[in-house]
Amino acid sequence: MNGLAAKLRHELAAFINSPHWRATLEAVPRELFVGDDVFQHDGSRGWVPAHRSEMRREDWLALVYSDQSLVTQVAGVMAEDATAPIANVWSTSSSTLPSLVVRMLEVARIGEGVKVLEIGTGTGYSTALMCHRLGSDAVTSIEYDPEVAQRAKIALTKAGYTPALVQGDGLGGVDRHAPYHRIIGTCAVRTIPDRWVRQVRPGGTITTPMLGWLGGGVLAHLRVGEDGTATSGFPEVVYFMPARPHAAPPLDMVKMGVGEVSHTTMDPALLCDQTGLLVAQLAAPQAQHVWIEKTLALHDVTSGAHADVQPADSTGWVVHQYGPYRLxxxxxxxxxxxxxxxxxxxxxFGLTVAGGEQRVWLGSPDGPAWRLPG
Ligand SMILES: C[S@@+](CC[C@H](N)C(=O)[O-])C[C@H]1O[C@@H](n2cnc3c(N)ncnc32)[C@H](O)[C@@H]1O
Known part of the structure; x- marks a missing residue:
């Protein structure tokens, strides 16, 4: 059966161009990190637990070595503790799909001789890939959730890796092993934590998913300068689960169709475009949104500002707005x-972190810009 796992690892690694990462993927047993239980999403039932003990071994291994994210925890409930589907909640820990893990390691230029801090140990799989490539002494990883952190520690030890593991809020980085050549995030931040910039050596980089409350996501790759400023492009669009303290607050039912009335010719469906959503999020960083059929509702729970935009006639849309500003x-x-x-x-677009401020700009640093929430 180990022969089957090795064969599946080989097939999984086949798509990787870099010979180093291909060899690493072939060497690290993902099944050790995924454990014996995951959640699979089913449109009508929500998160359905899948247990190794209830599957044929070859089916389980095929799942473990598929190029998909395998969710191990939802709303704080570990898959091993779930006996029934759990609906209407977000995933809170997973093993990210291997192709994306490797893509991020490539963007971050994780290679021999670098010292790295990973934010979001999760199952420990990506930590193990870095340990295999760099040596465990070069790797520090921090995980927010105590149970997830404990499981990852057991799996890493079993696999023979000994990185520095910390349980806590990775938004503060890990001071005691700083400075790092690289910080790599595997959960998404709304803004780049100051401490990350301070814990990276000049010339080093921070590679992290970013996600705002409207759901706009990008991968940021920032280079830290001698003067402690950092600048980034957004090489790709990625969607990761939020860093827990950066997650959007709960959005309750709100009043719609009331307040100041106006008319617009700007199509709200622009928010269905991933860059359109990103721009809307830059312009209204505290807002969340829902679609109710063809009506877009935007709501800012921090201030109570609200807008809804519904089709009127062939000339455009009717807008209702209330609250402290016109959302x-x-x-x-x-x-x-x-x-x-x-x-x-x-x-x-690009991001500049300087002088206690974070600005996303369009075209060039002196082009149109939006401040990220402080
Ligand atoms: C997508 S998973 C990580 C995937 C992981 N690297 C792997 O290969 O299995 C994101 C992880 O980030 C953790 N996380 C969320 N917010 C965090 C924070 N503020 N500090 C550290 N970890 C955090 C979550 O608990 C979750 O385990």
Missing amino acids: WDAVERGLAVWLEAGKPDQSA
Whole structure:
């Protein structure tokens, strides 16, 4: 049966171009990290637990070595403790799909001689890949959730890796092993934590998914300068689960169709485009959104500002807004800037962290810009 796992690992690694990472993927047994239980999402039932003990071994191994994210915890419940489906909650820990893990390691240029801090140990699989490639002494990893951290520690030890493991909030980094050549996030942040910038050597990099409360996601790859500033492009669009303290607050039912009425010709469906959503999020960083059929509802739970935008007739949409600021107007101004620039994708944007401020700009650092929430 070990022969089957090795064969599946070989097949999984076949798509990787870099010979180093291909060899690493072939060497690290993902089944040790995934454990014996995962959740699989089923549209109508929610998160359904799948247990190794209830499957044929070859089916289990095929699942473990498929190129998909395997969710091990939802809303704080570990898959091993789940006896029935769990609906209407977010996943809170997983083993990310291996192709994306390797892609991020490549973007971060994780290679011999670098010392790295990983934020979000999760199952420990990506930690193990880095230990295999760099040696365990070069790797520190921090995980927020105590139970997840404990499981990862057991799996890493069993696999023969001994990185420095910390349980706590990775938004503070890990000071005691700093400075690092690389920080790599495997959970998504709204803003780049100051401590990360301070814990990276000048010339080093921070590679992390970013995710805002509207759901716009990108991969940021920041280079830290001698003067402690950091700048980034957004090489790709990625969606990761949020770093726990950066997750959006709960959004309850709100009043719709009331407040100040206006008319717009700006199509709210621009928020269905991943860059359109990103721009709307930059313009209204505290807002969350839901679609109720063709009506877009935007709500800012921190201030109570609200907007809903519903189709009127062939001339456009009717907007209702209330609260301390005009939420749709802010989104519309952002979208207008993006449309004016020709609707470029995320690669036209960049991020500068300097002087206690984080600004996402379009085109160049002195182009149109939006401040990330402090
Ligand atoms: C996508 S999973 C990590 C995948 C992992 N690298 C792997 O290969 O299995 C994201 C992890 O980040 C953790 N996390 C969320 N917020 C965190 C924080 N503020 N500090 C450290 N870890 C955090 C979650 O508990 C979760 O285990």
